[in-house]
Amino acid sequence: MRLLLVIPAFNEQASLGGLLTEIKALPPIAGVTIDAVVVDDGSSDRTQEVARANGARVLRLCRNLGIGGAVQAGIQLAHREGFDAAVQMDGDGQHPPSELHRLLEVKGQDLVVGTRYRDGAGFQSTVLRRLGSAWLRGILRIVGVKVSDPTSGFRLYGPRALRLFADSYPYDFPEPESLAMTRAAGLTVSEVSVAMRERQGGRSSISGYTSMYYMFKVTLAVVLAYLRTNRRARDVEVPDAIG
């Protein structure tokens, strides 16, 4: 299986080098060829140079598109180059490459989400964020998605999900919305416990008043994504899931 690691990064020069070193040091996984692409989301620091110096492929976006636009660029690359799957990992080092095998162990699913809450291992995020996650969990449950960590950006996309998201992917705060899209398109979603870490550098894009906007926007977006994709999915012919 050919696997592309998609690493969206915005001003992550401090943490990116360490993350790519860890990826290079990963023990070989039987039957899996791993390639890594860093999507530099219009950074003003040395993110691009650090990525190249560490041997990663680099997609350099000429302006900042936000996390969704960056991830979609990586997904489009994976889809066009015929990768069997793609794994999204944050460029801030929150997602340890050593946990990658856990996502790969799940077979036959279109989208596998790495969750930090199920086993309670590793970094557990703040109380406020966990409350936000609980709210989103409830909203997603209404549209038929059962995941314990809806905001997790550590996830594996199978070929059907790659096709779906290469065409359309939410732009800001995309994780919960993309789950609703996946479900509405008739694809399968599963989750697996992973240990996460605190971010190794950079700044979170969600803080203070942004979190209020985040909750409101995402709630609305999840419902809309479900309705929109549900309608579009009737016309989409998709290949088999991985595994």
Place this chain on the structure above:
Amino acid sequence: MQSDEEYWRLSDGVGNWVFAGVCLIIALVLFRLIVRERVTLQGSMSYLAFLVVLGSMAVFPDVTGYVAHALGFSTLANFFFCTAIAALSILHLRSLVTLSKLQLRSVALTQELAIMQEKLDRMAPARPPPEKS
């Protein structure tokens, strides 16, 4: 409630001409922007049409008054405001649709450019190191 006579008299004031003048000034500003290629003629057509309608309403108050009265407006000013608000809402909605399309297109182009650039970078032979003087 005004009598019919009072109602029609409202349309005889200089306010109409002031309003028509404002419409004309806005239209001139818009023309200037079109000439300087700051906005496109195609994109401005609906705005110009809106100004023509409002300007005509101001220049021909009797006709406007008749229409307003027939539609049940108690004062001409209300009719003006309602027409202006409705037209501006439509124009704004139209702009929003255009902007959203442009935004999506711009994102898609940015992604496409990045993917093409990466492809080119990989195809190009490794650059020789700069010569030392």
